[in-house]
Amino acid sequence: MMLQPCIRRLDVRSEEITTLAGLEVQGSSSGRWRDLAFDPCSGTLWLATPSALCRVHTGGQVSERVELVAGDWDQRGSVDGSGTAARFCSVVALLPVSGGRLLIADGPDLRCMDAGGAVTTLLRGCSRGCEARTPSGVLQMALLPSGEVGAVMADGSLLLIGGGDFAPATSAAATDRLLSLLAPQAAEEDGDGGGSEASSSSATALLSGAVTVRVGVRAFLAHRSVLAAGSEYFARLLAPGGRFEESGAPEVALHDADPAAFAHLLSYMYFTSLGTSSQILSTPPELLRPTAALAGRLLMGGAVAALTERLAAAATPASVLSDLAWSDAHGLTELAERLRAVAVRNRRALDPSKLQQLVRECPEQAGALLARLCSA
Numbered sequence: 143m144m145l146q147p148c149i150r151r152l153d154v155r156s157e158e159i160t161t162l163a164g165l166e167v168q169g170s171s172s173g174r175w176r177d178l179a180f181d182p183c184s185g186t187l188w189l190a191t192p193s194a195l196c197r198v199h200t201g202g203q204v205s206e207r208v209e210l211v212a213g214d215w216d217q218r219g220s221v222d223g224s225g226t227a228a229r230f231c232s233v234v235a236l237l238p239v240s241g242g243r244l245l246i247a248d249g250p251d252l253r254c255m256d257a258g259g260a261v262t263t264l265l266r267g268c269s270r271g272c273e274a275r276t277p278s279g280v281l282q283m284a285l286l287p288s289g290e291v292g293a294v295m296a297d298g299s300l301l302l303i304g305g306g307d308f309a310p311a312t313s314a315a316a317t318d319r320l321l322s323l324l325a326p327q328a329a330e331e332d333g334d335g336g337g338s339e340a341s342s343s344s345a346t347a348l349l350s351g352a353v354t355v356r357v358g359v360r361a362f363l364a365h366r367s368v369l370a371a372g373s374e375y376f377a378r379l380l381a382p383g384g385r386f387e388e389s390g391a392p393e394v395a396l397h398d399a400d401p402a403a404f405a406h407l408l409s410y411m412y413f414t415s416l417g418t419s420s421q422i423l424s425t426p427p428e429l430l431r432p433t434a435a436l437a438g439r440l441l442m443g444g445a446v447a448a449l450t451e452r453l454a455a456a457a458t459p460a461s462v463l464s465d466l467a468w469s470d471a472h473g474l475t476e477l478a479e480r481l482r483a484v485a486v487r488n489r490r491a492l493d494p495s496k497l498q499q500l501v502r503e504c505p506e507q508a509g510a511l512l513a514r515l516c517s518a
Contacts, residue, residue: 149161149162149165149175149178149189149198150162151200162198162200162207163204163207165189165198165207165208166208167191167215168194168208168210168215174191175189175190175191176190176191176192176233176234177189177190177233177234177235177236178190178198178236179236179237179238179244180238181238181242181244182238183238183242183424184238184242186238187200188236188238188244189208190233190236190246191215191233192218192230192231192232192233192234193213193214193215193216193217193218193229193230193231193232193233194210194212194213194214194215194230194233195210195211195212195213195230195233195236195244195246195255196208196209196210196211197209197211210226211225211226211255211259212225212226212228212230212255212259212261213226213228213229213230213233213261214226214229217229218230218231218232219231220248220249220251220263222253222260222261222262222263223260223261224258224259224260224261225259225260228255228261230246230248230253231248231249231251232248232249233246233247233248234247234248234249234279234280234281235247235280235281235282235283235293236283237283237284237285237291239285239291239306239308239309240307240308240309241256241257241307242256242257243255243256243257245264245283245291245308246261247269247280247283247293249269249279250266250267250268250269251263251264251265251266251267251268251269252264252265252268252269252303264306265303268301268303269293269295269301279295279296280293280294280295280296280301281294281295281296282294285308285309286302288304289304289307289308289309290302290303290304290308291303291304291306291308317402317405317406317426317429321360321401321402321405324362324363324364324405324408324409351365351366351367352364352365352366353365353366353369353380353386353393353394354392354393354394355369355393355394355395355396355404355408356393356394356395356396357395357396357399357400357401357404358399358400358401359401360401360404360405361393362404362405362408364408364411366380367415368411368412368415369411371411371414371415372407372410372411372414372415372442373407373411373440373441373442374440374441374442374443375439375440375441375442376394376440379394380394396436399432399436399439400429400432400433400436402429402432403429403432403433403435403436404436406424406425406429406433407433407436407437407440407442407445410442410444410445411442414444425449425452427456430449430452430453430456431453431468433445433449434446434449434450434453434472434474434477435472435474437449438472438473438474446474446476447476450474450476450477450480453465453469453477454477454480454481454484457481457484458488459485459488459491459492460491460493462481462484462485462488462492463485463492463493463496463497463499463500464496465477465481466478466481466482466485466500466504466507466511467499467500467503467504467507469481470504470506470507471504478507478510482507482510482511482514483514485511485514485515486511486514486515486518489515489518
């Protein structure tokens with residue numbers, strides 16, 4: 143959250159609020175931060191003055207916390223270009239969109255910085271008024287479910303901007319794409335699946351250091367090193383002299399697992415092996431539970447922690463008790479602790495009948511919750 147002249151950070155787990163040091167605005171003419179935006183896909187926090195666009199490094203040395211990415215601390219203008227060669231007139235709002243791009247409301251113009259740092263002007267004069275925060279200026283932008291960008295104007299009007307391919311791929315499309323890449327469907331002529339199994343085995347033989355993981359009707363071909371590094375379960379299973387080697391089986395089978403959930407976890411393993419794990423954030427809401435349950439089963443601590451954050455954030459007073467019962471059934475102790483905290487904060491809105499159901503189905507969780515409620 144931005145409270146001039148500083149940036150405050152809320153830890154949703156501990157509810158502790160801290161101030162980020164080292165975020166002083168440089169230059170003589172900028173004065174104050176104008177807007178901030180977080181890109182969950184890249185994990186990047188963006189800050190802007192009227193003439194400068196900056197990336198914030200929340201870790202590391204305080205002296206290196208703010209990185210000037212585009213524009214200039216003092217010089218203003220409306221010049222397209224790469225990085226610090228670009229110039230901004232009066233930045234008032236930021237919006238991360240698909241493809242690592244950042245939309246910038248700059249005076250009356252809509253501009254865009256791509257993932258490589260190149261700034262271009264998309265629309266000139268689309269938001270009337272050149273000075274920031276005037277009765278005709280932009281206050282805030284948001285990506286709408288329709289894929290259009292909505293800009294709230296200071297005079298209360300709403301400006302809709304479409305045709306820019308701003309929205310990310312739908313969750314269903316993204317999951318289907320992952321499945322098609324990581325576990326292609328067997329050809330129909332394979333009949334009862336024998337051909338698929340044979341081709342999978344031959345592919346495994348051809349690809350050194352690979353193993354086939356069978357999840358439902360899908361066969362995932364993956365590198366042993368990636369599986370072992372990303373999952374303690376696979377590390378033990380695939381170790382020399384481990385159960386997989388002793389069994390002589392042609393593939394690893396994950397019974398009763400969701401192929402779509404495993405596709406997201408396998409993607410997470412590969413992204414982690416490359417030094418980034420932000421891809422786990424793209425798991426669609428309807429797959430959060432099965433993916434978290436499978437991550438716990440595969441002993442993937444990092445994935446469980448990331449998914450716990452999303453599941454806890456999605457809990458509501460109406461759902462938190464059933465969420466608590468589900469987390470208990472799947473052994474997700476950290477999530478259960480987070481959900482108990484949610485229930486305590488919303489204790490006046492809890493459904494008594496669901497609390498009684500929790501007592502019957504999960505007496506230990508109910509007892510832990512009641513203890514928290516009594517001490518609140």
